[in-house]
Amino acid sequence: MQKTWTFGRKLGVGLAAMAVLTLVLSVVAVYALRYVIQAKDQVIVTNARILAEAYRLEGTAYERMGTVRAYLLTGDEVHRETVRQLRQTFFDRLGQIRELVSTQVERKELEEIGQAATTQFDAGDSVVAMRQSAEKLQEMGKAFQEKVIPLNIVLRGHLADLIKHEQDNLETAKKHASDAANTAIGVVIIVAAASVIVAGLLAFFLTRLLSRQIGSAVNHIQNSSSELQAAANQQTAAAKEQVASMTEISTTIKELLATAKQIAESAQGVARIADNTTSAARKGDETVGRAQGEIATIRKQVDTVVEHMLDLGRKSQQIGGILEIINELAEQTNILAINATIEAAGAGEAGKRFSVVADEIRKLADRVGGSTKEIRGLIEQIRSAVNAAVMATESGSKAVDAGSKQFSEVTAVFRQISELLRTTTEAAREIELSTKQQSSAVEQTNVAVANVAQTSREAEASSGQVLQTVGELTTLSRDLGRLIQSNGQA
């Protein structure tokens, strides 16, 4: 048998072989039955019917005989009519038997019966005719006793022979039919035995083949079931872990959602604060602008002060110059006075008064020199004070310049701050918007995660069902193995 054939084909071939054998058996049985039926039909249709007709013929003969006697006794016309009818019936039946018989011996016997019946009936009719005339009654009795009864005995002897012959024929046919039936039974038994043997062989080979192939398939199924079970277990565990992870993710997403809402609120707060700060920066900018104007005024005043101070310095220098002249004059006067004193000393007595005047002049010059020194000191102090004031004023002017510059920078910084705050406000609003979008996205994600978790739970349930099915499959494969290998190898 081809290895590539399917089980269905193999079973089909086996069953087809069994069907062919059954067909052969059936054909043989049909033929045997038909043969037996034919034999029995022969027995029943021909022999038994002939025998029955023979009995009925005998019965008709007896009945006519009895009816004749009854007429003879009673003289009732009804009996006479019955006698006539029974004669007709007798010959009708004899004709039927003649149609049924097939052998020459039977035909001869029927001929003899016909002749004997005709003779006996004629004799009977003549006796019946005698009954119609009262004078012949004695003769009628005698004729009946002497003619009719012996003829009747002859007829009955022929009929008995016929019946005997037909009984023999029936027995022979019965025996023939029984032999045919026995032959058919034997043939059927032989064919049935051959069918049983072939079926057994087919069953053995098919069982072996199917056991071998299905056994390995069952082993494969069992191995696959084990692997499937392990896979289903893993899948169940993975699905449980996935469900747990999904729950954690869902919790995290909820926290994320809360955080996003907080961020959105914070962004709103930041935007509000940035607005307030922008207005404050604008006020600061205006304040700085006013302060810058005041600083410009201060600077003008400082410039005026510096101008005055420088003028004062110049005046002091002029005074110093004048003082230098005075000092020069005093020194010169001092020298002249000393020289005059020297000259006066050289003049002796005459120069004494001049010497006194010269000394006074010298003292005056010395005082003038001392005063000029003091004045010079004072002027120096004034100049140094003026210088210090100028320096201080210049540093003040520089400080004012620096302050003005810094105020300009502060103004620029305020503008920058204002710009940055505007940017901050926009950024905060964008953050708020983005956070709201993020919140809705996170909510959608949460829904998706919930769906995934649901799917995971369903997957877990499916895995459980798969596990259960795998268990059933394992049981089924074990049962199947037991079914195909009764020694429990499966």
Next chain:
Amino acid sequence: MTPPTDSQAGNRLLVLRTGALRCALPLCHVVETMRPLPAQPVANAPAFVSGAAVVRGEALPVVDLGSLLGASAGKPARFVVVRAGERKVVLAVEAVVGIHELPGGTLAGVPPLLSQAEAGIITAIGSLDQELLLVLQAARIVPDEVWAALAGSEAR
């Protein structure tokens, strides 16, 4: 200008200041005082002679009194023209303090050791306003070789 005599002048002194020293010259030796004039350096002159200056058409040696007396002195602010015998000498000093008349007896003679050391420039020592006063001898201020060198330079 008429030269004053010692009797006329008495003890009247012209007090000068150079550095920390106070010096005095008898008024009779003093010709005049004036502002410093430009001085030309003189070859082979001693260190204390800073040069020669033309005073009223006359070339006179200028002696730095501070260098002469070994006292550190600043820039001279006054010239004092003195008589040294027949010649005149210019003393460069820092300041002319004034004319003072010292009573007799306030001046003491010069100790012998000091007299040797200063070659007879200082004639007496006294005090004025609690400060030391050196009375100088004008005729001995400029050595003869200086006069010779000055004469040599004039001849050139």
